[in-house]
Amino acid sequence: MRYASRTGNAASVATDCLVVPRRTARETGTAMGVAEQVELALNGTKGRAGGVARVFLKDRPSRLLMVGADDKDADDATKLADFQRDAKAAANAVAGLDVADATLCIDDFDAGSADAYWKTRTMLAAVSHAAYRFTPYKSSKPKAATLRRLGVLSRQRAKTRRAVGHAQALDDGLGLAKDLGNQPPNVCHPTFLARAARALSRGAANVTTTVLDEKKMAELGMGAFLSVTRGSATPGKMIIVNYKGGNRGDNPVVLVGKGITFDTGGINIKSSAGMDEMKWDMCGAASVLGAMKAAIAAELPINLIVVAAAAENMPGSRASRPSDIVTTMSGQTVEIMNTDAEGRLVLCDALTYVKRFKPAAVVDIATLTGAQVVALGTHASALYANDDALADALASAGDGAGDRMWRMPLWDDYQGALDSAFADMKNVGGGRAAGSIVAACFLSRFAKDFPWAHLDIAGSAYVSGKGSTGRPLPALFDYLVNAAS
Ligand code: BES
Ligand code: MN
Numbered sequence: 001m002r003y004a005s006r007t008g009n010a011a012s013v014a015t016d017c018l019v020v021p022r023r024t025a026r027e028t029g030t031a032m033g034v035a036e037q038v039e040l041a042l043n044g045t046k047g048r049a050g051g052v053a054r055v056f057l058k059d060r061p062s063r064l065l066m067v068g069a070d071d072k073d074a075d076d077a078t079k080l081a082d083f084q085r086d087a088k089a090a091a092n093a094v095a096g097l098d099v100a101d102a103t104l105c106i107d108d109f110d111a112g113s114a115d116a117y118w119k120t121r122t123m124l125a126a127v128s129h130a131a132y133r134f135t136p137y138k139s140s141k142p143k144a145a146t147l148r149r150l151g152v153l154s155r156q157r158a159k160t161r162r163a164v165g166h167a168q169a170l171d172d173g174l175g176l177a178k179d180l181g182n183q184p185p186n187v188c189h190p191t192f193l194a195r196a197a198r199a200l201s202r203g204a205a206n207v208t209t210t211v212l213d214e215k216k217m218a219e220l221g222m223g224a225f226l227s228v229t230r231g232s233a234t235p236g237k238m239i240i241v242n243y244k245g246g247n248r249g250d251n252p253v254v255l256v257g258k259g260i261t262f263d264t265g266g267i268n269i270k271s272s273a274g275m276d277e278m279k280w281d282m283c284g285a286a287s288v289l290g291a292m293k294a295a296i297a298a299e300l301p302i303n304l305i306v307v308a309a310a311a312e313n314m315p316g317s318r319a320s321r322p323s324d325i326v327t328t329m330s331g332q333t334v335e336i337m338n339t340d341a342e343g344r345l346v347l348c349d350a351l352t353y354v355k356r357f358k359p360a361a362v363v364d365i366a367t368l369t370g371a372q373v374v375a376l377g378t379h380a381s382a383l384y385a386n387d388d389a390l391a392d393a394l395a396s397a398g399d400g401a402g403d404r405m406w407r408m409p410l411w412d413d414y415q416g417a418l419d420s421a422f423a424d425m426k427n428v429g430g431g432r433a434a435g436s437i438v439a440a441c442f443l444s445r446f447a448k449d450f451p452w453a454h455l456d457i458a459g460s461a462y463v464s465g466k467g468s469t470g471r472p473l474p475a476l477f478d479y480l481v482n483a484a485s
């Protein structure tokens with residue numbers, strides 16, 4: 001769906017469907033000369049946050065949707081929350097429309113202190129979510145959405161235009177991230193991810209894609225990464241996409257994604273219940289490729305590098321054994337006490353690798369632990385950082401985008417769980433206690449040379465039986481937008 005910013009008058013804009021707040025619907029109706037129909041619809045329904053009253057008209061626009069509650073006094077937080085419910089309701093209504101063009105009249109929605117930029121972003125994010133479908137493997141395709149153009153009408157021209165551009169770019173990125181996540185693991189293997197990454201740089205002069213194969217990774221000494229992919233017949237890939245949108249010499253932001261295209265657990269094999277969910281174990285990689293797509297589409301004035309550490313974790317005669325010891329690219333040795341703690345093994349070598357880019361900040365994103373789901377459920381990603389400014393920037397971007405994260409401790413007290421009798425560290429420790437934190441502690445040992453944050457997205461990245469959420473891309477994108485300005 002294409003978004004556009006529009007100016008002018010709600011009553012005279014050329015569109016098939018006009019979406020207005022209920023609180024000013026009478027004025028709109030009068031200006032359009034349909035006051036009676038509007039009055040009837042308003043009287044027949046009760047205003048509430050997240051409610052939609054519909055009027056069917058003879059001429060264009062043929063639909064008038066009146067969204068939300070009647071005018072009321074409320075504090076700022078309530079107004080923001082109610083606006084978010086209105087945005088969802090408007091988005092669902094619009095995504096189900098049987099017309100080609102609709103216009104959202106944003107200005108008269110009361111979102112308290114929020115400005116037109118945020119209102120537009122929030123509305124269009126809701127539309128992006130409501131309109132997404134994944135249907136390549138359905139023989140009978142569900143009817144495609146009829147709506148093709150969605151305009152946002154506002155007097156705040158500059159802010160709306162900027163918001164529409166960002167929303168469109170994010171929608172493009174989210175489409176890629178969700179599609180990659182939803183692809184089955186027999187299709188979406190490391191080579192498939194590498195192809196998707198190459199597509200990002202095709203025809204873009206300031207974007208380059210580099211793919212390290214296993215031979216190259218062996219030369220670099222990535223013993224931890226290679227230990228994970230050993231059991232698989234499909235070779236692992238370290239995929240790097242480099243976007244130079246900023247000034248030459250500006251240190252890049254680096255995003256690193258866990259790209260386990262299927263996680264059986266390896267020799268420490270998982271139980272069969274729910275193993276199908278492990279096709280989503282590459283959602284970190286999908287989100288960083290999506291972030292790259294969005295950054296390119298928005299032409300963000302920053303330097304951005306994304307790395308997808310892509311491998312399949314399988315058992316087999318060549319697979320790693322519990323108690324194997326490997327040497328990481330950093331030189332530190334790891335005793336693999338559990339082959340199912342593979343994400344940290346591919347990520348640690350990726351973190352060492354990205355040092356060469358002299359990053360301004362590194363954020364890794366991973367469906368890393370079941371313990372994160374126990375701790376935070378689906379509502380928040382777990383955030384860890386060795387840098388407060390970076391943590392705050394990510395968390396506030398997540399708050400604004402409705403894609404929240406919650407900061408967790410990285411205290412030294414937890415590090416001892418990783419002590420090994422035979423190597424520099426084990427890859428697991430502490431049993432069932434603080435599993436997400438211990439995993440973050442492991443990664444922190446490979447991220448000492450730059451401001452670093454880690455997002456454990458095991459609970460937020462997908463909804464079992466339904467599909468990828470694209471999270472935490474909305475937060476990452478806004479973090480990048482803010483970093484660029
Ligand atoms: N990919 C899993 C984590 C996961 C679990 C993601 C559930 C999404 C939903 C990860 O590789 C894993 O297996 N982690 C282990 C770590 C353990 C062996 C220390 C876990 O969480 O059980
Ligand atoms: Mn695992």
Ligand code: ZN
Pocket residue numbers: 260263281340342343367368
């Ligand atoms: Zn995993």
